Amino acid sequence: MSKGWALALAVGVGAAVAAGGAVAHDDKLPANASPATKAAYARHENFRKMGANFKALNDELRKGDPNKAVVASNARALSGLANQLPTWFPRGSGVEARPMSEAKPEVWRDAAGFTAASSNLQTQTTKLNQLAAAGDIDGVKAQVRATGGACKACHDKYRQEKKD
Numbered sequence: 001m002s003k004g005w006a007l008a009l010a011v012g013v014g015a016a017v018a019a020g021g022a023v024a025h026d027d028k029l030p031a032n033a034s035p036a037t038k039a040a041y042a043r044h045e046n047f048r049k050m051g052a053n054f055k056a057l058n059d060e061l062r063k064g065d066p067n068k069a070v071v072a073s074n075a076r077a078l079s080g081l082a083n084q085l086p087t088w089f090p091r092g093s094g095v096e097a098r099p100m101s102e103a104k105p106e107v108w109r110d111a112a113g114f115t116a117a118s119s120n121l122q123t124q125t126t127k128l129n130q131l132a133a134a135g136d137i138d139g140v141k142a143q144v145r146a147t148g149g150a151c152k153a154c155h156d157k158y159r160q161e162k163k164d
Contacts, residue, residue, distance in 0.1 A: 040098035043088040075132035082125040117154040
């Protein structure tokens with residue numbers, strides 16, 4: 001395995017774990033939840049799905065002969081979720097709506113920065129999806145690093161780690 005590929009894989013796995021690996025203990029939506037609370041719980045579930053797709057993609061890429069259909073399916077799902085991501089953060093859907101929310105207040109305070117970060121993720125997952133749809137496994141492997149980097153950049157600024 002080349003040094004660049006190993007780094008890309010490490011970034012990708014890290015992003016997958018960060019996106020979906022830390023499952024909070026308040027996963028059950030309360031009865032009579034407000035729209036903001038419903039949005040916060042839906043956001044958590046969507047990020048869990050993104051993490052699972054990224055992990056499945058990376059697991060497949062580790063194989064000697066990755067299944068192009070599996071790679072394409074996960075890349076397509078990631079791109080679709082990334083395109084929806086900006087709608088997952090309505091005002092009031094932070095810790096006030098879901099105490100275990102990992103969204104920092106900066107998501108709403110720095111709307112322009114958050115929009116730019118989510119736009120970058122959309123761009124990177126679109127490229128990943130296009131490469132996967134074309135069956136370009138080497139291209140996908142290279143694009144995983146940029147996609148993971150887009151995840152990490154957003155997490156670094158807009159996500160707080162919850163301590164259990």
